Amino acid sequence: MNIEMTEAILLTVFTAATPLLLAALGELVTERSGVLNLGVEGMMIMGAVAGFAFAQMTGNAYLGAIGGVVVGTLFSLSFAFLAITLVTNQVATGLALTILGLGVSGLWGESYIGLAGVRMETIVIPFLSEIPIIGRPLFAQDAIFYVSIALVIGISYFLFKTRAGLILRSVGDNHGSAHALGISVTKVRYLAVMFGGACSGLAGAHLSLVYTPQWVENMTAGRGWIALALVVFASWRPMRVIAGAYLFGAVGIAQLHIQALGYDIPSQLLSSLPYIATIVVLVIISRNRRLTLINTPASLGKGFVPDR
Amino acid sequence: MRIELERRAQPSALFAMLSPFIALGITLVAGVIMFKVMGLPPIDALYAFFIEPLIEVWSLHELAIKAAPLILIATGLAVCFRSSNWNIGAEGQFVMGAVAGSILPILFPEQTGAWVLPAMMIMGMAGGAAWGAIPAWLKNQFGANEILTSLMLVYVAQLILDWLVRGIWRDPDGYNFPESRGFSPEQILPEVLESGRAHYGAVFAIIGALVVWFMLARTMKGFEIKVIGDSPRAGQFAGFSAKRTTMFAFLIAGAFAGLAGISEVSGAIQQLRPVISPGYGFIAIIVAFLGRLNPLGIFAAGLILALSYLGSEAAQISLGISDKVGRVFQGLLLFFVLACDTLIHYRLKLVFSSNSARET
Numbered sequence: 001m002n003i004e005m006t007e008a009i010l011l012t013v014f015t016a017a018t019p020l021l022l023a024a025l026g027e028l029v030t031e032r033s034g035v036l037n038l039g040v041e042g043m044m045i046m047g048a049v050a051g052f053a054f055a056q057m058t059g060n061a062y063l064g065a066i067g068g069v070v071v072g073t074l075f076s077l078s079f080a081f082l083a084i085t086l087v088t089n090q091v092a093t094g095l096a097l098t099i100l101g102l103g104v105s106g107l108w109g110e111s112y113i114g115l116a117g118v119r120m121e122t123i124v125i126p127f128l129s130e131i132p133i134i135g136r137p138l139f140a141q142d143a144i145f146y147v148s149i150a151l152v153i154g155i156s157y158f159l160f161k162t163r164a165g166l167i168l169r170s171v172g173d174n175h176g177s178a179h180a181l182g183i184s185v186t187k188v189r190y191l192a193v194m195f196g197g198a199c200s201g202l203a204g205a206h207l208s209l210v211y212t213p214q215w216v217e218n219m220t221a222g223r224g225w226i227a228l229a230l231v232v233f234a235s236w237r238p239m240r241v242i243a244g245a246y247l248f249g250a251v252g253i254a255q256l257h258i259q260a261l262g263y264d265i266p267s268q269l270l271s272s273l274p275y276i277a278t279i280v281v282l283v284i285i286s287r288n289r290r291l292t293l294i295n296t297p298a299s300l301g302k303g304f305v306p307d308r
Numbered sequence: 309m310r311i312e313l314e315r316r317a318q319p320s321a322l323f324a325m326l327s328p329f330i331a332l333g334i335t336l337v338a339g340v341i342m343f344k345v346m347g348l349p350p351i352d353a354l355y356a357f358f359i360e361p362l363i364e365v366w367s368l369h370e371l372a373i374k375a376a377p378l379i380l381i382a383t384g385l386a387v388c389f390r391s392s393n394w395n396i397g398a399e400g401q402f403v404m405g406a407v408a409g410s411i412l413p414i415l416f417p418e419q420t421g422a423w424v425l426p427a428m429m430i431m432g433m434a435g436g437a438a439w440g441a442i443p444a445w446l447k448n449q450f451g452a453n454e455i456l457t458s459l460m461l462v463y464v465a466q467l468i469l470d471w472l473v474r475g476i477w478r479d480p481d482g483y484n485f486p487e488s489r490g491f492s493p494e495q496i497l498p499e500v501l502e503s504g505r506a507h508y509g510a511v512f513a514i515i516g517a518l519v520v521w522f523m524l525a526r527t528m529k530g531f532e533i534k535v536i537g538d539s540p541r542a543g544q545f546a547g548f549s550a551k552r553t554t555m556f557a558f559l560i561a562g563a564f565a566g567l568a569g570i571s572e573v574s575g576a577i578q579q580l581r582p583v584i585s586p587g588y589g590f591i592a593i594i595v596a597f598l599g600r601l602n603p604l605g606i607f608a609a610g611l612i613l614a615l616s617y618l619g620s621e622a623a624q625i626s627l628g629i630s631d632k633v634g635r636v637f638q639g640l641l642l643f644f645v646l647a648c649d650t651l652i653h654y655r656l657k658l659v660f661s662s663n664s665a666r667e668t
Contacts, residue, residue, distance in 0.1 A: 038455065082643065085311050086650040091394050091455065093646050095593055100639025107632035222463055229456045268471035275460040279446070286451040305313050305654070 003133060009257060010137035014145065015211060017249025019044070019203040021148045023227035024234070024241045025155055026199025031231055032159060033192035034172035034299035038094025039079050041224025042101025043197050047072040047204025049105040052117055052215045055208075061120035065144060065205045072201015073194050075101065080193040084186055087303030102218060109215045117213035120144065144206045151199070156238045168192060172297035175304040185304050200224065222275065229278045233285050235295035244281075251277045313654040320652050327648035328598050328605070332612070334644045339637060348629060356626045357619035357633075367618060369504030373576055374617045376509035377402070377568035377585075379610035381592035383513075383520045384564030386601040388557040390524070391537040395558055397443060397458030398565040399589025400465035401436040405566020406573040407469055408435020410488065410580050413495040414477050420494035428495065428570055429512075436566015437559045439465060444558035448551040454558075462589070470582045477580060488580035497575035507575030509568070513610070516564055521603035533557065565589060586617065594642040597649075613638065 023040050030037050037043075050071035055064025079097045082088045120142045129139035159165040171178045171188045179185050207219055226248060234240035255270035286292055336354065343350040361367045381398045388395040409432030412424060443458040472488075479489040497507040524530035536543040536553045543550060573584055595613050599606030620634025650656075 078643070082647050086647055087313065087654070088646040088650060092593075092597060092642075095396060096639060096642040096646060099590060099594070100636070100643060103632065103635030103637075103639040107630055107636055110630055110632060222460070225456060225459050229453075229460075232453060232456075266471050266475065268467040268474075272464045272467045275463040278460050279452070279457050282452040282456055283446055283450045286453070289451055292451070305315065 006133055007136045009253065010134070011140075012253045012256070013246060013249045014137050014141065015249075016252045017245045018145050018148050019206045019211065019223055020227050020230060020248055021242060021245035022144070022151070022203035022206065023200045023224055024230040024245060025148070025151050025238060026196035026203075027227060028231050028234065028236055028238060028241060029155060029159075029168070029199075030192045030196035031300055032172045032236060032297055033168050033189050034175055034297050034302065034304075035083060035189050035193055036090045036094065036301040037076070037079055037083070037097070037193060037196055038091055038228065039076070039097025039101065039224075040094075040196075040200050040227050041220055041222070042098035043072045043075050043200035044101075044204040044207075044224045044227075045105045045218070045220045046075045046101045047201030048208040048219055049109040049112070049204075049215060050201065051205025052112055052208040053108065055118035056112065056115065059118060061118045061209050062143070064118060064209050065120070065202060068201040068205025068208075069198045070201070072199075072204065073197045076193050076197020076200070077190075079197075080190050083303070084189050084193070087305055090301050090303070098224070106217050109217065112215035113217070115215065117208060117215065119213040120209045142206075142210045144202060144210060147202070152238050152242050159238065169297070172299055175299045175302070179304070179306055185306070189304075200227075203227070226274060226278050229282055232292075233281050235285070235291065236297065237295070248274060248277065309658060309660050312657045312659050313650070314657055315654055316652075323648075323651040324600065327651055328600065328609070328645060330651075331598070331641060331644035331648045334648075335637060335641045338640050338644075342633070342636065343629075346629075348627065353623060353627060353629060356623040356629070357637075358615060360622045360626065361615060361618035366504050367622075369501075369506040370618055371611065371614050372506035372510040375610045375614035376506075376513040377572050377588045378592050378595045378613050379513040379607055380509075380516050380568040380571075381561075381565045381589055382595035382599060382606045382610060383517050383603050384561035385592055385596040386599070386603060386606060387520060387524070387533060388561045389537075389596060390601050391533045391553050391557045392540075393444070393447075393554050393557045394455045395440065395443065395458050395561050396455055396593060397440070397460075397462050397589070398561060398592055399585060399587065400458070400462035401439045401562040401565035402569040402572075402585055402589045403462075403465040403469050404439035405432040405436030405562075405569030406580065406584055407465075407472065407569075408432055408438075408566065409570025410477075410491075410573055413491040413574070414488050414580065417489060417492045417495070420492055424495055425497065425574070428574060429567060432566045432570025433563040434566070436564070436569060437562040440558040440562020440565070441555065444555045447554055454554075466583075469580065469584070473580050473582050479579075486582050490579045491574060495574065496578050497571055505576075507571065509571030509575050512567055512571055514607075516567070517603040517607050520560075524603065529556075565592075591617075591638055594638055594645075597642060598645050613641075616641075 023044055027040055047068035051064040051068030054067025055061050079093055083090045083093045122140050122142055125139040129135045167183055168188055171185050175185045208215055230241055230244040233244040252274050255273055258270055339354060340350040343353040385398055409428045412428050443454040446452040446457050447454045474486045477488045479487055500506055500508060532548045533553060536548055536550050540550050577584060591613055595606055595609045599609035616634045616637050620631040623629040624631045
């Protein structure tokens with residue numbers, strides 16, 4: 001395998017991994033606050049259709065991406081109202097968000113089917129992009145890719161080095177104690193859910209503006225669910241999300257390259273690889289129950305009603 | 309202004325009964341707003357959606373055809389959800405049931421004895437149950453999250469079906485269309501009444517709902533499921549095994565979804581195609597919650613959600629409304645059902661100043 005091909009493969013892996021990385025990072029923050037939002041797929045598909053729509057309207061891919069973020073955030077608010085204010089069952093509410101997102105995006109995007117989208121340009125960073133092998137894949141990318149890398153570092157720092165991050169984690173680990181200390185559990189959780197919505201919206205916009213600049217119904221194809229699995233895989237640590245996302249990006253891309261090599265493998269088997277890999281990874285991670293228990297936010301998925 | 313919750317001393321029986329109806333009412337109001345926004349006459353649109361499909365005999369048959377798989381799947385899901393097993397992969401279990409049940413008609417079309425149809429149904433149930441057993445086993449053995457594994461298996465099942473009908477199961481006389489051979493007449497689930505297309509899947513749905521209702525309401529197994537779901541620790545002290553309950557719930561849900569799958573294929577489609585379900589496995593989740601996880605409630609809820617499928621077809625034909633509107637209705641309905649269920653356990657209080665809560 002020559003250098004050019006390696007570069008090309010790495011580039012596609014990073015591009016395919018970016019939506020997974022973004023959505024998983026957002027969900028990680030949400031889950032660290034103790035809220036399990038299973039609606040990632042729905043928020044992502046809303047981000048995808050909104051990103052496409054706003055880019056069409058304005059002719060500008062960046063405004064499209066911002067549209068995706070805004071719509072993802074607003075959409076997550078409906079989940080927050082139910083799951084946090086009305087303390088509904090979080091699993092069921094997350095599912096509702098996904099079903100609703102798939103429905104609304106299908107209706108909204110109906111007139112966009114078959115239209116050519118606006119592609120977000122790549123930003124080539126001088127000098128760095130000339131490093132052999134990793135230069136082009138890392139430093140000749142779209143803006144959303146750079147944002148995703150910055151978010152990994154930013155979220156790591158925020159969660160483990162700042163007071164606000166400590167507050168967020170304390171709400172996720174023991175909402176009763178956090179409330180007793182005078183922390184507004186509700187406010188922290190609303191913000192965490194909205195951040196998750198923003199990230200998922202951006203992840204969706206990446207799909208419809210960078211990965212495949214067009215609108216296709218259900219174009220997220222289960223990526224939101226894979227992102228949820230990535231959070232478990234990463235045992236709620238941002239740095240490990242990056243490893244998981246690129247691993248899954250590689251699995252997703254592998255099918256294209258294996259097909260190009262001309263082996264006689266059914267395309268359906270290759271298409272099922274990301275889903276099977278998700279199951280395998282979940283099993284491997286979950287086997288070590290102590291490790292999982294130590295890292296899982298202790299209040300994850302439990303509603304909180306302050307007793308006054 | 310903000311909303312505060314006050315826990316009721318006892319769950320409100322009134323709201324337990326009313327909440328699905330309130331949710332339906334809010335969904336209709338949301339529908340009126342949605343049609344207004346889309347620039348459509350709301351009353352005509354709602355009429356086309358929810359009344360038109362009910363006034364002709366043939367469309368009542370269509371309603372039964374659509375409602376049967378929803379009711380069957382949701383009944384199985386109720387067993388899962390009541391025991392806190394979050395099986396969201398019923399769509400995959402439906403597909404694998406259809407695949408397993410189609411082995412006989414596709415590979416042995418000449419077998420036309422009276423045993424064939426029952427054998428197909430049993431194989432369908434076995435296929436769905438086997439597919440449902442995978443996430444249950446992974447949960448019991450490794451602690452893998454069943455929500456994610458069961459959902460991932462939906463995609464795998466759909467790809468297996470796709471591979472079969474485009475590959476080894478493609479009809480040799482089918483001009484290369486991705487379809488299996490048509491089933492022999494003896495391998496097709498017969499119609500129940502002479503007046504229309506509704507097949508025996510509807511009968512299965514009625515029997516299935518009654519059996520599960522009896523099990524949940526009147527048997528020890530039903531009690532075990534409820535205890536494990538409400539409090540796994542209490543269940544342990546009572547000697548109930550959470551793992552056994554998980555496997556049981558997934559097997560039941562898988563078998564019901566599988567039966568729905570083979571009934572749909574054998575009764576309605578009469579061959580295998582790359583896509584055999586308009587999302588029944590997912591919409592059944594809404595049916596289960598709208599029916600308050602009670603098989604009798606699920607029966608009514610299944611008819612309502614089936615109406616949303618038919619309504620979107622009818623409204624598309626008569627008013628040119630996008631058939632996607634039905635999907636939005638379905639999503640909204642689940643949202644409102646969950647929100648209204650809060651009223652069962654809590655009283656809502658509107659608080660206008662942020663300090664008043666502290667004084668009480």
